[in-house]
Amino acid sequence: VGVNSLFTAASGASILLDSSASNYSGTVTIASAGSLADVTIVDNSALAINVPVLTGNLLVTANGAIGQGGVLDINGSSEFNAGANAITLTNASNDFSGTVSLSNSGASNIAITDSNGIELGTSTVGNDLAVTAISGDITDSGDLTVSGNSTFNANAAGASIILDSTGSDFSGTVSFAGSGLSNVTIDDNSALDLQALTLTGNLLVSTGGA
Numbered sequence: 001v002g003v004n005s006l007f008t009a010a011s012g013a014s015i016l017l018d019s020s021a022s023n024y025s026g027t028v029t030i031a032s033a034g035s036l037a038d039v040t041i042v043d044n045s046a047l048a049i050n051v052p053v054l055t056g057n058l059l060v061t062a063n064g065a066i067g068q069g070g071v072l073d074i075n076g077s078s079e080f081n082a083g084a085n086a087i088t089l090t091n092a093s094n095d096f097s098g099t100v101s102l103s104n105s106g107a108s109n110i111a112i113t114d115s116n117g118i119e120l121g122t123s124t125v126g127n128d129l130a131v132t133a134i135s136g137d138i139t140d141s142g143d144l145t146v147s148g149n150s151t152f153n154a155n156a157a158g159a160s161i162i163l164d165s166t167g168s169d170f171s172g173t174v175s176f177a178g179s180g181l182s183n184v185t186i187d188d189n190s191a192l193d194l195q196a197l198t199l200t201g202n203l204l205v206s207t208g209g210a
Contacts, residue, residue: 006031014038014056027069038076046085057098065108074098077121084108084126092134099141102129109148117154120144120163128172133159143167143189154178160201163187 004026009015011034023044030039030051038056041049046064049072057076060066065085072078072089077098080087084106090113101121102110109128112118117136123129128148131138138154138161149172152161157180164187175195176184182201186192191209 004029008032009036011035012037012055016040018042020044029069068094072096077101079103079121082108086110087112089113090132101142117159125150137162139163140165140168143169145169147171149173149175151175151177154181156180158182158200160184161186164206166206 005024006029007015008031011032014037015030018040020042021044022042024047027048027050028041032052035053035055039051039054040059043062047062048067048069049060050070053073055075058074058078061081063083066080066082066087068089068091071091071093073095075097078096079101082104085104086108087102087104087110090111092113093115094113095116096114096118099119099121102123104110105126108126110125111130113132115134118133118138120140122142123144125146129146130151132153135156137159138152140163143165150170154161155178159178159181160183161176162185164185166187167189168187169189170192173193173195176197181199184199185204187206189208192207
């Protein structure tokens with residue numbers, strides 16, 4: 001498809017566009033008069049997505065960079081796979097209620113923002129990772145493997161960043177920030193290069209190396 005694409009379904013329905021041969025050159029907009037259940041999109045090129053509120057899960061796979069053309073409000077889990085390309089989901093109104101899993105490779109960065117808190121699922125990042133939670137905590141429920149530098153920002157007063165999956169591996173520097181950041185927990189299966197930080201609460205660090 002050489003221009004923008006629009007797919008519309010009834011409220012409560014799902015949209016599954018999972019052909020690996022699909023190629024959407026413009027923004028892909030998923031629409032409904034209400035909320036939708038699950039959405040799956042596969043694109044053989046770069047992809048900019050715009051979806052309504054989902055009560056279920058979002059699965060996005062692209063053979064190019066993944067971006068967004070509108071706010072993402074996902075009540076189920078979200079999974080983004082971009083091959084050797086960047087993932088940029090930094091709209092300040094995004095709301096990922098379920099786990100968010102991110103995957104790319106090569107010298108490509110991943111950046112994601114949630115207007116509330118965010119729970120990271122198992123993720124592999126080819127280069128740098130930047131995660132921002134505007135009014136909640138940052139947590140993980142799966143291992144995070146980051147080849148570049150990692151930056152985590154939790155900006156709510158009293159916010160915590162809890163990254164305690166025991167199989168995580170942060171190869172580059174790890175930075176924590178937030179105007180009201182309270183507690184930080186991090187577990188790294190290898191050596192950890194922790195940058196300077198200021199907390200009002202507690203710091204717990206576990207490593208499998210220096």
